[in-house]
Amino acid sequence: MLAKQPLARRIVIAFTLMTLVVSGTFALGIVGVVHFIEEHLVTEELGRELDTVLNDVLVQRSAPRLDSATRFFASNLSERAIPKAFQGLADGFTEVVRDEDAFYVYQRGVGGEKYLLVQEQHEFEARENALFNVVLAGFLLSVLGAWGLGRLMANRVMAPVSRLANQVRHRDQLHPLAPPLALQYPDDEVGHLAAAFDSTLSQLRQTLERERLFTADVSHELRTPLMVVLGACELLEQAELPDRAQRPVARIRRAAQEMHALVDTFLLLARARPEQASFGGAASLQSVAAEQSERWGPLLAEKGLTFELIEEARDDGAYNHTLLSTVMSNLLRNALHYTERGTVRLMLARGGFRVEDSGVGIPLEQQERMFQPFVRGAEARGEGLGLGLSLVKRICAHQGWEVGVQPCEPQGSCFRVRLNAGDA
Structure with a gap:
């Protein structure tokens, strides 16, 4: 999961975790040292104090001199009998916790008798808790400071990387005169990355x-041979040819006109620079649709299909004639190839158009792939290579248009082209 995080966040997390481990280890070390020192210091202190008490009681036969927090018990003195809570302890230092009270107990055996010195922990515990609170506060402040410092360091480290990413992402980098990126960075890892981007x-x-x-x-x-072919077709059409010969001539003329339109389209796209905006134009959607209807209507009728041109709403936009004609023509050709019976509709709307057919349709899992070059449907028809829809996609991407496909009910496909922000 950490590998999927942004690099800046990973730097902050790593910095914070490192501080967390170091500070936690240091805090635990302090706690351990405090407990170690506590046990040894208290053991030595209680041992010396018990020596003094035993000297007073056993040698000088006087009452022990103790502070208010310390008590003395002995197994051979009835007035100082050992309470049950402290019976059965081993010789030496022991820490006893009873209910909410805690005691330090130091026991020593002398001549078969047990002598205990018991000291309350309240004062020492208060100082110990204060120390632990300071350690905890220092630990939390260290982690918080590490998080803030990590963010600061991550921003400083990632600043040149983010700058380089924005420069590479900018479309001006594809301009032939774009300056090298590596000259703007020092000779470090980011500079080497910039040099690699320059090469690519x-x-x-x-x-x-x-x-x-x-x-x-x-x-x-x-263009030159196409103009020759079109000129020859015009001469043949003007000649008095029999009906049997006129049909192939008309077919040759249509094919030459289609190729001429494709040549114009490719020329426009080839002349377009990466930084160039879309091509403008003065053609209306209605006029282009009328031309395509006149062109494809007879071909659809020859196949036994019904063609309908429906204007759902008036569109007042102006578009590039060559590119819009190519998009519409390729979609109508696609409908012609993949529809065996029924109807093909060209639906005009405000800001776009739709081409609907009653053909075989396109499965959902193949709809995105249909706009890739050399991809044809499972039931490929015609003699195409699968470049028509990819050309449509390329033109729409350059012009800022949108093209998509969805199934028609009960059968067929609907290709929708959005030419602007209006509803299509």
Whole structure:
């Protein structure tokens, strides 16, 4: 459990536990020493005092000279008979506790007789309790001070680490001209960590730059042959071709237009810098939906599906035409591939839209994976590679949109895209 705690908290806990162990050991040592000294000092004191009392009683035949807290008992003196509480004790020092009273007893045997000197502990116990209270207070203050000092030390130790984490987390670090992090830290463990981050971030920048250049170059080079294909299709459509030949020409033109739209999308994403905000635009949700309805409606009808374009609420937002068209087109294509019968609906709302179908649906455990590259449903249809939904996810992430999927009742899937903070 301790390993899962934040590092700063672990430092405080370790510092406090160390002080707890050291202070506790020291306090227990003091208590043990006090008891040891108590026993030996009291033994010596009572032994000397008993010698004096025996000299007064046995030699000088006089009354013993004792203070008010000390009493003398003897087995051969009826007036000083040994009480039952002190009978049967071994010779030497003994501590006797009776009810709420405590006594020091020192017994010595002389000529077969027992002589006891009994001293009340009240005064010594009071001093001992005062000492123990001081030790306890010192122990608690040490632990509390260790906790405060541990927090102070943890904050000082973790300050450069937290600063480094915030710098690495900032998106400006992916900028090609971002300054090295290691130059801002001394040559210690944090400096070495910063140097490691510099190396990793440099490799990441190079990889992103290569990917951006590759995507831009490929997309740019594809534009020329696509324009040739589209131009040839227009010429063929203007020619008087038989119906049998017009259908393949129309199919080629649609495929070329789809590829042209994808090229534009990839170019936009390739030109986007990590620090760049989303692309703006002037296209309305309704106009893009009308274009996609005109494009995909006939294809859905050819498959025997019913297509419905429903405007639940008016949306007044302005969006990037290329990116919004790509998102909507990929979702409609997905519905076309995975729906064999029934209806496909494009539902427009304020701040977003939904694509609902009556197809095979997506199991709950696969819904998150469907937006990963090269992942297709268990009942894959069409000739795709599983990149359509991942492209949708990438565009939405760049634009600040949200895309999700949920099951439709009684069958099918519902893909929901939120274009802003409004309800979709």
